[in-house]
Amino acid sequence: MSNRFFKKIVGETNEYERTPIPGASLKGGKSFLGMYAGEHTAGTEFVIGPLFVAHGVAAGDLVLGLLIGNLLAVLSWGLITGPIAASKRMTLYYQLERIAGKNLVRWYNLVNALMFCFLAGSMIAVSATAVGIPFDLEMPTLTDWLPRTPGWIVTVLVMGAVITLVAIQGYNQVSKFANIMSPWMILIFIAAAIVGLAQLGVGSFESLITIAQEVIWNGVPLAGMSKFTIWHIIFFAWFCNMAMHIGMSDLTILRYAKSWTYGFYSFAGVFLGHFVAWIASGILYSVFLQANTASQEFAPGAIAYQTLGIAGAICVVIAGWTTANPTIYRAGLALQGIFPKVPTWKITAIVGGITSLAACFPALVMKLLDFVALYGLLLMPMGAVIFADFYFSKKMGFQYEGALNSKSDFSVPALLSWVLTLVFCLGLNFFYGVEIFFLGLPGWFVAVAIFVVLSRMKYPLAKSLA
Amino acid sequence: MKNLLKIGSLLGLLLTIVPPIIFFMGNSDLSQMKWTMGFGMVLWFVTAPFWINKTSQQ
Numbered sequence A: 001m002s003n004r005f006f007k008k009i010v011g012e013t014n015e016y017e018r019t020p021i022p023g024a025s026l027k028g029g030k031s032f033l034g035m036y037a038g039e040h041t042a043g044t045e046f047v048i049g050p051l052f053v054a055h056g057v058a059a060g061d062l063v064l065g066l067l068i069g070n071l072l073a074v075l076s077w078g079l080i081t082g083p084i085a086a087s088k089r090m091t092l093y094y095q096l097e098r099i100a101g102k103n104l105v106r107w108y109n110l111v112n113a114l115m116f117c118f119l120a121g122s123m124i125a126v127s128a129t130a131v132g133i134p135f136d137l138e139m140p141t142l143t144d145w146l147p148r149t150p151g152w153i154v155t156v157l158v159m160g161a162v163i164t165l166v167a168i169q170g171y172n173q174v175s176k177f178a179n180i181m182s183p184w185m186i187l188i189f190i191a192a193a194i195v196g197l198a199q200l201g202v203g204s205f206e207s208l209i210t211i212a213q214e215v216i217w218n219g220v221p222l223a224g225m226s227k228f229t230i231w232h233i234i235f236f237a238w239f240c241n242m243a244m245h246i247g248m249s250d251l252t253i254l255r256y257a258k259s260w261t262y263g264f265y266s267f268a269g270v271f272l273g274h275f276v277a278w279i280a281s282g283i284l285y286s287v288f289l290q291a292n293t294a295s296q297e298f299a300p301g302a303i304a305y306q307t308l309g310i311a312g313a314i315c316v317v318i319a320g321w322t323t324a325n326p327t328i329y330r331a332g333l334a335l336q337g338i339f340p341k342v343p344t345w346k347i348t349a350i351v352g353g354i355t356s357l358a359a360c361f362p363a364l365v366m367k368l369l370d371f372v373a374l375y376g377l378l379l380m381p382m383g384a385v386i387f388a389d390f391y392f393s394k395k396m397g398f399q400y401e402g403a404l405n406s407k408s409d410f411s412v413p414a415l416l417s418w419v420l421t422l423v424f425c426l427g428l429n430f431f432y433g434v435e436i437f438f439l440g441l442p443g444w445f446v447a448v449a450i451f452v453v454l455s456r457m458k459y460p461l462a463k464s465l466a
Numbered sequence B: 001m002k003n004l005l006k007i008g009s010l011l012g013l014l015l016t017i018v019p020p021i022i023f024f025m026g027n028s029d030l031s032q033m034k035w036t037m038g039f040g041m042v043l044w045f046v047t048a049p050f051w052i053n054k055t056s057q058q
Helices: A002-008 A027-038 A046-056 A059-088 A092-100 A103-132 A150-167 A173-197 A204-214 A230-239 A260-291 A298-310 A310-336 A344-359 A370-395 A412-432 A440-458 B002-024 B030-050 B052-057
Strands: none
Touching: A027 A046, A027 A092, A027 A204, A027 A260, A046 A103, A046 A260, A046 A298, A046 A310, A046 A370, A059 A150, A059 A204, A059 A370, A092 A103, A092 A310, A092 A370, A092 A412, A103 A150, A103 A298, A103 A310, A103 A344, A103 A370, A103 A412, A150 A310, A150 A344, A173 A260, A173 A310, A173 B002, A173 B030, A173 B052, A204 A260, A230 A298, A230 A370, A230 A440, A260 A298, A298 A310, A310 A344, A310 B030, A370 A412, A370 A440, A412 A440
């Protein structure tokens, strides 16, 4: 009964999990613009902008830091991920399997899928803060880790079920959904900034500068929060999607691109979502703090509803949805690598269930900055491995796609690149106190270097006879 | 028909962004602005799905 139901809505979806995308299935630029704009104008934006306010970043540091960090992120997508995706046209998971071997990729896929589940779960939780408004649901606070009420759990589980139904229909449905929603969502974020500034008393350019510097981003962190500098903003903006660009997760999406340059289309996502939307949501939170000075409540849905009414609350739901959808889809593909014979739709349904359970815990929202940085860091070394294999195998004298060409199911260079890089990053954090936001950059170079050196030893190119 | 839908969608977007600007200029109250934005949202939702993805597919 349930199988028939799922098969009916899935239809004849072909996701090309283990074959390159054929020419007829390539997609034009509009599809990627909509996808990126929708994905990065998301539920997370309603959390990250306010957390910057809570961490006491100064107004000038925020604007300059976001401009620089977002530019670096677009360049990472355009120059690192896009060319490899358009050349290979394979999912991250299948590409990695050819380099690192089936057995190692199983572990990578498991970590990847879990991280995606938690991220999608946080998005569902954010959406639930809006869905719960008409039911007078008790909202989570900044210090909450566990669900407060059974009503919260029921709301989250129902939302998770609906979102999963859309996600199991594959990339086409996700893309269509994002395309429809993104123009309206972006305008809602801009509207939030305009209304918020009016409520804070901005009436001229001079008062905008004054209120931005002295009220919204006044450089003073809230009690119990660490101080953020311009470096935090630059590195967070650059690496909040580290798993997607230098971690290569977006190979899975960009393999559909007609041109390698479509990686640069990520500018639509980052400069609208990670600039306009973060600033707008920071303004919204500032309005909330002005009206509720002692409140510990942290509910993006309620905050948006207070300023923008029903349109604001619905936007929070949709914004969470358009991020959760592709994230669940990606998690499904990750598990596909472990269970290749199980249909994608069935795996996505299971992933949706795990995601919905994770969403019950508000800690995913309250610790989002740290979680986003951690999940990117955990996955990044394998992106560095793909990069090194693609660009350095011939130049540095080792066999490309080492596991495939040596008929091995396990690549020691890839494993050690992953593990030793994480050990190196952990050491930087533990012994030198380097914060998690700054570990990705040195870690990427370490991963590339370890993989190249060990691959030359393990998979050297046979010297040709003169 | 498609042109009518597109006009409806455009109107929906205008009703989403113009009321906040009018509110910012002090020419409407918050409640009025919220209701107008809600109407714009409904207009977008009932018109945009019928032409946005159709255009992409073509």
